[in-house]
Amino acid sequence: MKWPALPRPEGRQFIIGIPWFWLALFFLLPFLFVLKLSLSESTLAQPPYLDIVREFKDGLVVLAINLGNYELLLEDSLYVKALISSLEIAAFSTLLTLLLGYPMAYAIARAPRHWRLPLMMLIILPFWTSFLIRVYAWIGILKNNGLINQTLMALGLIDSPLEMLHTPFAVYVGIVYSYLPFMVLPLYATLIRLDMTLLEAAADLGCRPWKQFLTITLPLSLPGVLAGAMLVFIPVMGEFVIPDLLGGPNTLMLGKLMWTEFFSNKDWPLASALAAVLLVVLIIPFMLLRHFERRSEEAQ
């Protein structure tokens, strides 16, 4: 028997190299720019910063590295507070999307085969409308004379409108609504792969349905839970549109702060320092995910 020829080593390395090249070009390089920017000084000019490479003299490169931005981030309690608040909001939203998304993913995975695709489409459908428009739509729903308040008042359930827009509640509604699909998709993918005979085996050994879920389904869907959690947690940490449009003046989030520093205060170096710190904070959960993934791969 003749085996199909393997691609020559150079060819293989080339193919493996493509994603690395991609990462270098679109992730590492921009990050290096941001890092460089964060180490520069801001100034009133166009562009609004002084390059850290000051001059070449006698074969020497003179750099002016400014750690002041990072110092400021640590000193000014606003930024630390924003970080903590972002972490809080992201963690809580992740928990909410998980609590909401898991039953949805479970129901779809267990639905009759011909129902699964339409149900998945319903989850994905909102993506076909612009994100911004969907968030604006929530303003219309949540505001004082919006859909919810009008309905409740028409039904005579309340006398004066409920204050919902520009509260933390509105931020959570917006985030959970927007990020739910990112939770449901990976959960669905792991739940649909779950071997149903494992549940039969558990039942056969005297395990009741609810315990079957806790001892078999849940542990085996953990990779999906982690993937979904990362897909929600990481972007929510940097989210600025939702807190800006739905949140109040006291809604403190790093993403919003960064936006303000960049575009309102024109302090690019400080905003870059914030971005760099955020990235480091986000890499930690990502590495945790990799760790768990490797463990669950071993368990497969």
Place this chain on the structure above:
Amino acid sequence: MNQARNTASDASWQAGSAEPAIRIENVTKTFGKTYAVDDVSLDIYPGEFFSLLGPSGCGKTTLLRMLAGFETPSSGRILIDGKDVTQVAPYERPINMMFQSYALFPHMTVADNIAFGLKQEGMPRSERDKRVQEMMELVQIVPFAERKPHQLSGGQRQRVALARALAKHPRILLLDEPLGALDKKLREKTQFELVNIQERLGITFIIVTHDQEEAMTMSSRIALMRDGRVEQVDPPRRLYEFPISRYAANFIGSVNLFEGVVIEQQGDEVLLQCDEAGAVLRVRDSRKMASGMPLCLAVRPEKIRLLAPGEEGPNQLTGVIREIAYLGDVSIYHLELPGGKRVQFTQSNVQALAEQPLTWDQTVTISWRPDSCGALSE
């Protein structure tokens, strides 16, 4: 082994006095328009090693799954120890099952897999550990206690699955093609181990297989299935020697079938006009048969004897050898009769190099006794 088993536990179902461990009453299961199981009634007695045998798609798995409680019969009842369990959930049945795919929990160690059922029972820790240890010793997997299923070979996984199903000391164990994934050597070894374990623990085994040889070696009784129905239920020996239909005769071992019509009955022998063989054949059968009725004579290849030149015998046929297959212990010969019909017979290879071995195109005469063949009307 067959003999030993048959004497040990034959009594209960032959006497018909013992209470069956499982009674299946007119059970039917339909999926849409297909009758997966069609009006099956069976009694299975305590301590039996009962096989469900049949070709692919004949409803063996479906019947087993109804016993375990994963499917509900469309009609009919299932009784365990006299109690109707037709509507009882799987986790409340005193039955355990060993799955064809083993269905081991991938996120648990071997020991945890085996302990799973005991934990559900709420067995105290110390007792549980002891039982798990016993089970692992029984199936010889002690060194793998802390491994995960994916770190085991197919044969080791199969042992874990067996240990897990046995751990709760169920009164009845269901096994769905338990040895399907093993190679021939390991399979034969495991067959004996299964029988040993079954005898040692005194558990009723109900095993699904489509391998007739496997069913023959292990079972106390075999239910031969066909298109969702039970064709014949008998101990292996009876099933082989006295099949009740052409289907049963063909399914177990090889057989020569001679179609003919009854001429007359002489005592307990039936005379049969067989045009295929161009002869009148005799078969021992004391059932009343009208002359002119179509009947089939079935004779196993090993029951056929070669006649020496000039020798006479009952059911004597002469033909030409067309094919020879040497299998080591025996050789199979295909004899072509003048009418074109082929008859298979075997000769054991007594001598390493016979002086006058049978050869191709040799004309020989065969014969078999009327009481070594059977008459099939179905």
